Amino acid sequence: MVHPPDHSQPSERSHWSAYLDDEAATTRLGSRLAECVQSGTRIYFRGELGSGKSTLIRGLLRGLGVQVRVKSPTYTLVELYVLSRLNLYHFDFYRFLDAREFQDAGLADYFQGDGVCLVEWPERAGDALPGPDLEITLAYSGTGRALTARALSPEGERCIATCRNG
Numbered sequence: 465m466v467h468p469p470d471h472s473q474p475s476e477r478s479h480w481s482a483y484l485d486d487e488a489a490t491t492r493l494g495s496r497l498a499e500c501v502q503s504g505t506r507i508y509f510r511g512e513l514g515s516g517k518s519t520l521i522r523g524l525l526r527g528l529g530v531q532v533r534v535k536s537p538t539y540t541l542v543e544l545y546v547l548s549r550l551n552l553y554h555f556d557f558y559r560f561l562d563a564r565e566f567q568d569a570g571l572a573d574y575f576q577g578d579g580v581c582l583v584e585w586p587e588r589a590g591d592a593l594p595g596p597d598l599e600i601t602l603a604y605s606g607t608g609r610a611l612t613a614r615a616l617s618p619e620g621e622r623c624i625a626t627c628r629n630g
Contacts, residue, residue, distance in 0.1 A: 494523020
């Protein structure tokens with residue numbers, strides 16, 4: 465465990481874990497997560513191929529009212545969803561072979577404004593990516609998925625509280 469400079473323990477509200485039985489449970493959690501999204505929110509999704517990152521994001525988008533087909537932007541790098549109150553950008557950096565590709569693709573500007581940024585495979589962009597409000601990791605666990613969420617800002621803590629209490 466890495467301690468903050470003042471050696472205080474992280475708040476219990478900064479971490480949350482859940483077991484997701486199936487795809488429907490993952491989608492439902494995404495819908496609950498949609499309740500905390502607001503302008504400028506950044507959520508990064510980690511996990512192996514097929515672990516449920518896109519399913520969780522699809523549930524989040526459905527929870528926000530997106531009716532169009534939601535696809536993973538593996539080849540396009542980013543999909544834009546314009547909602548009445550915000551612009552939401554869904555990124556997938558799986559195809560990056562080098563972190564410099566993030567800068568070369570001109571994507572840094574998306575993270576400077578009020579848009580919501582949902583990022584799959586953030587580690588592939590290296591240190592060029594600004595820090596998230598919430599980091600979600602999905603892992604295979606039996607026939608379901610184990611989800612671990614870590615808040616890195618008050619906004620992220622609010623998201624964890626929404627999911628925990630939902």
